[in-house]
Amino acid sequence: MQQPLEILKKYWQHDNFRDPQGEIIQSVLEGKDTFALMPTGGGKSICFQIPALIKPGICLVVSPLIALMKDQVANLSQRGIKAIALTGGLSPDAISDQLDNCKFGDYKFLYVSPERLQADWIIERIKELHINLVAIDEAHCVSQWGHDFRPAYLKISELKKHLPYVPFLALTASATKRVQDDIVTNLGLETPIVYKKSFFRENIAYMVFETEDKLHRLQQILTKNPEPSIIYVRNRKSCHDVSQQLQSLGYKATYYHGGLREKEKEANMKAWMQEKVQVIVATNAFGMGIDKVNVKTVIHIQLPENPENYYQEAGRVGRNGEKSFAILLINKSDIVVTQNQFIEVLPDRKFLKNVYSRLNSYLQIAYGEGIGQTFPFNLNAFCWQYKFSVVKTYNALQFLDRQSIITLSKQFSESITLQFLVSSKEVLRYTSLNPADEEMVLAILRNYAGIFDMETAINTNLITRKAKTSEQELLALMQRLQQKGIISYTSKGADSSLTFNEIREDDLTINRVAVFLEQQNKIKLQQFETIVHYATNTNRCKSRLLLDYFDEEKSKDCGICSYCITKNKKSRNIIDLAQSVLQLLEKGSCNSREIEQKLELSSQETIYVLQLLLENEKIKLNTNNQYIIK
Known part of the structure; x- marks a missing residue:
């Protein structure tokens, strides 16, 4: 039998395991149920892939993330390892063929979603396979106290009855103590060996900066740290806008979000991975399976929704062990605006019932019917017809998807994509000659940045x-x-597909799951409040604030976060600072930004000293908004 290190070197070209990969692999090889809590970047997939390759048979991997399944199957295939994923859109015949391949084709990995395991016939086919390990990825989804609860995960424990001698390995990157206990109980793990890697990352400096000019602060950060960077934003439009703004300032930047075509995603990611560009501006669709070791900065320019997401996204820096920066930029209006937006798009019981009822009417599903039927579905058209908020409706449909009431394809893209092939001057010339078309053309140009540079999905x-x-x-x-x-433009028709997994029962259906919706909304609000506390707290180490959330105690401050630096920095005498500003202005007028940069002041110091000098009539503003000696 080959040894784990031999497999690691043969397929992954590494000489040693990271802590505690080796111990987890050994536990699985000994046939023990195992629970691994490993923060992002810890190498969770290796923990089930290596023992599965050593043992005869096939590993069953349960994962809710279609994109991650596809990514792992592709990576294994590139290494010459045979793997299959039962992703959405496959007919029963196609699934049956794939399972035949697993049985007779010497495959080593079978990836399935938890919803696939709800079908009795699939369970019967899996029982025919020589399963050597069951790996449950994103295991926090089994807990109703987790940030992504999926009831289908609760059925995984039933596999224990069919596979009593097969070890189960539960893996997650983020879980509080309460969620950890739920994972062990709800998956039916038998006296599991538990491995927890500390959430503390000693080389990551967690920084929170308050600034009214985020673009200027980005310039400072990216100039000071010219290594690979990720900037996270909350929506697709911001991806294009921020990327273009950085390009106009001379930075090499690209973007990534779920609405891009696969070729564009691959091209943009490849450009960043190969360091042809410094920065990739992305939504949270970016990151799964990304293992670039020399990322120097991850910058969030809008508040993330919860600590789990923030920790995972921030954790993509510094995997080479060198000092790196996880930076959050905020201003005074961010919290109120984001909180209002966040609360407004959380569907309540009444809205969920309304969406579900309208959905059945829209697709003409009769009461007591619909199970197994699949329909092309255009989210924007549906929302337009019933005057629903698109984001709030999408959240409601996502909840119904997680509850296995419907299956909503996640490949959302608008039904029409177009690109302007001529210059903006030529477009304006066309509108001046064709005034009847002007409003439509201008509406497109105002709402879609980058439409001259690439094919862009538009909402008609x-x-x-x-x-x-x-x-x-x-x-x-x-x-x-x-x-x-x-x-040039293409029209696609529907932008997704929707499958009903249950018969239509209206209130009976929604009342059964509404308690989970209300509970999850409560958890989401608590998590958002935690992020706000992290961003605004000025009395505790930022690293320790994150560790507090994950129920991990640390006895001392990290020493490198924004709080620790401020605490350890000797306070400068305000009179000395004022004198320095006056000496600088004697050489010529400066705006506040120039004063801050030339004297290496913090934004708070700059504001305070300028107010002091203005109040004492030592300086004044000229017509160019510059400070001069009075």
């Missing part, structure tokens, strides 16, 4: 509302523009 409902026109007129315009060589 949004454009027709802004331009006060009909969809037929908009489509006719695009056909005319394409014929004249001004744009």
Whole structure:
């Protein structure tokens, strides 16, 4: 039998395991149920892949993340290891063929979603396979106190009855003590060996900076740290906007979000991975399976929704062990605005019932029917018809998906993509010659940054509302523009598919799951309050604030976060600072930003000393908004 280190070197070209990978692998090889809590970047997949390769048979991997399943299957295939994923969209016949391949084709890994295990016939087919290990990824989903509870995970424990001698390995990157206890209980792990890697990352400096000019602060950070960086934003439009702003300032930057085509995602990620660009601006769709060791900075320019997401995204820096920075930029309005937006898009019981009822009407599902039926589905068209908020409706549908009431394909992209092929001057010339088309063209240009540079997905409902026109007129315009060589565009029809997993029962269906919705909303609000506390607390080490959330005690401060640096920094005498500012202004006028940079002051010091000098009439502002000696 090959040894774990031999397998590691053969397929992954590493000489040693990270702590505690080796111990987890040994526990699994000894046939013991095992629970591994390993923060992001700890190498969880190795912990089940290596023992599965050593033991005869096939490893069953349960994961809720379709993109991660596809990514891992692709990575294993590149290493010459045979793996299959039963992803969405496969017919029963196709699934049956795949399971035949697993049985007779010498495959080593079978990836399935927890929802697949709800089908009795799939369980019967799995029982026919020589399963050597059951690995449960994202195991926190089994806890109703976790940030991503999925009831389908509760059924995984039933596999124990069918596979009594097969070890179970539960893996998660983030879980509080309460969630950890739930994982062990709800998965039916038998006296598991528990491995917990500390959440403390000694080389990461967690920084929170309050600034009114985030773009300027980004300039400072990226210039000081020219190594690879990730900037996280909350929506797709911000990806394009921030990327373009950085490019205009001379930085090499690209972007990544769920609405891009696969080729664009691959090209943009490859450019960043190969360091042809310094910065990738991304939504939280970016990160799964990314293991770039020399990321120097991860910057969030908007508040994340919960500590788990923030910790995982921030944890993509410094995997080479060198000092790195996880930075959160905030301003005074961020918290109120984000909190209002966050609360407004949480669906309550009443809204969920309304969406579910309208959905059945929209797709013409009769009461007591619908199970197993799949429909093409356009989210924007549905929301437009019933005047629903798109984001709030999507959250409601996601909840129904997690409860296994429906299956919603996650490949959301708008039904039409287009790109302008001529310069902006030529477009304006066209609108001046065709004034009837001007409102529609301007509506497109105002709402979609980057549409001259790449194919961009557009929401036709949004454009027709802004331009006060009909969809037929908009489509006719695009056909005319394409014929004249001004744009290229493609039309796709529906932007996703939706499958009903249960018969329609209206209130009976929603009342059964509404208690989980209310509980999860409560948890989400508590988690958001924790993030706000992390961002605004000025009396505790930032690293320890994160460790507090994950129920991990640390006896001393990290020494390198924004709190620790401020605490340890000798306070400078305000009179000396004022004198330095006056000496600088004697050489010429400066704005506040120039004063801050030239004297290496903090933004708080700059504001305070300038107010003091203004109040004492030592300085004044000129017409160019610069400070001068009075």
